[in-house]
Amino acid sequence: MDNTENQNTQVENTQTDNTAVADSQNQAPQMSMADQIATRNKQLQTSEIPNQRGVTKDITINAGTKYEYTLTIQYPGIGIASQIEDDATNPNGSIRFSDLMQGAVESDVFVSPHIKSVAFWDSHKGYGEVAHEVLSFLNDGIDGNLE
Structure with missing residues (x-):
């Protein structure tokens, strides 16, 4: 051959x-x-991770000042977390804090104290700081990174 x-x-x-x-x-x-x-x-x-729904996190707002307070937030689950973010997102991709925080309040993300209205921040400093923390927390849950 x-x-x-x-x-x-x-x-x-x-x-x-x-x-x-x-x-x-x-x-x-x-x-x-x-x-x-x-x-x-x-x-x-x-590849399964533990169910993240109900995972809590304590966040301290205005740390080190006389206006310091701590909130406990709770992950509402992927469906609700995604809906909160979707409802708060502008067409250009930016987040509207008013809608984000209203969605978080309505979905019982704030468990201690149990905040029932965004009017809570009429008498507490740190609304923007809380909004950033909530957004980060929801994103971590959506990504499966809560522990």
Whole structure:
């Protein structure tokens, strides 16, 4: 057999159950559909994180001043957190704090004290600081990074 015939000859290695096929270039065998599904199912199980709904965080506002106070905020779950952010986002992508905070109040994100109205900040400093903390907290939950 000369070089030309040798180059044109392909070697195929197949198993009788068709679960893997390798070609003459020593590529890795292809997974069967059943093996791919099993691998993906295992990934789904091993990639799970603890449920973040209900995770709380204490935030201290105006730290180190005479106006310092601490709030406990609670993650409302991915659906509500996403909706709060969607409702507070302008078409240009910026966040409207008024809508963000109203959504957080209405969704019981503030659990201690249980704040029932944004009017709470008529007599407490730090509305903007709280809004930034809430946005960061909701984003961490949406990203699955709360602990």
